[in-house]
Amino acid sequence: MAVKNIMIVGVGGQGTLLTSRILGGLTIAGGYDVKLSEVHGMAQRGGSVVTFVRYGEKVAEPIVEEGQADVIIAFERLEALRYAHFLKKDGVLIVNDWRIDPMPVVIGAARYPENILEDLEKEYKVYKVDATEESKKLGNPKVFNLIVLGVAAQHMDFTKEQWYEVIEKTVPQKTVELNKKAFDVGYTLK
Numbered sequence: 001m002a003v004k005n006i007m008i009v010g011v012g013g014q015g016t017l018l019t020s021r022i023l024g025g026l027t028i029a030g031g032y033d034v035k036l037s038e039v040h041g042m043a044q045r046g047g048s049v050v051t052f053v054r055y056g057e058k059v060a061e062p063i064v065e066e067g068q069a070d071v072i073i074a075f076e077r078l079e080a081l082r083y084a085h086f087l088k089k090d091g092v093l094i095v096n097d098w099r100i101d102p103m104p105v106v107i108g109a110a111r112y113p114e115n116i117l118e119d120l121e122k123e124y125k126v127y128k129v130d131a132t133e134e135s136k137k138l139g140n141p142k143v144f145n146l147i148v149l150g151v152a153a154q155h156m157d158f159t160k161e162q163w164y165e166v167i168e169k170t171v172p173q174k175t176v177e178l179n180k181k182a183f184d185v186g187y188t189l190k
Helices: 016-029 077-086 116-123 131-137 141-153 160-170 173-188
Strands: 004-011 033-040 048-056 069-074 087-096 125-129
Touching: 004 016, 004 077, 016 033, 016 048, 016 141, 016 160, 048 077, 069 077, 069 141, 077 087, 077 116, 087 116, 087 141, 116 125, 125 141, 131 141, 131 173, 141 160, 141 173, 160 173
Parallel strands: 004 069, 069 087, 087 125
Antiparallel strands: 004 048, 033 048
């Protein structure tokens, strides 16, 4: 199997690191060699966070090069735009249709781009989900990242049961059922 390259992009505090731990656990459980790498404004709330997950029979390095990502999971529209050039020609971009204004926009030094998803759809295969709204229906907006991950799971080579097993081992025990429900919401969206 060729090495698969996954990127998770978002803003600090959105659960990108938890999501990468789930993906890493899943690929290890699948028997693959896995490399994870976190870059940019990691723990800083509001800062851009990027995580690379690379898996296959043998993975040499953790960084995904531009134009090489099979899947990009974006927890926010502007982050999807910022990193879309990492996607390979036949790759997929899964985007939470949500807006978080970065500091330059907040202070009035920049404007948030219009029509981000429409522009991305002209060049890339985009799957958008309003995971933030869907998670509110479940009673906890924090689980939106599992909804987005559920959509992404449709484009990866693992069974739903394998995802469940890793979710159960990775998320806090008292949130297992809620996180599995959130994953199911995304997994059934088309």
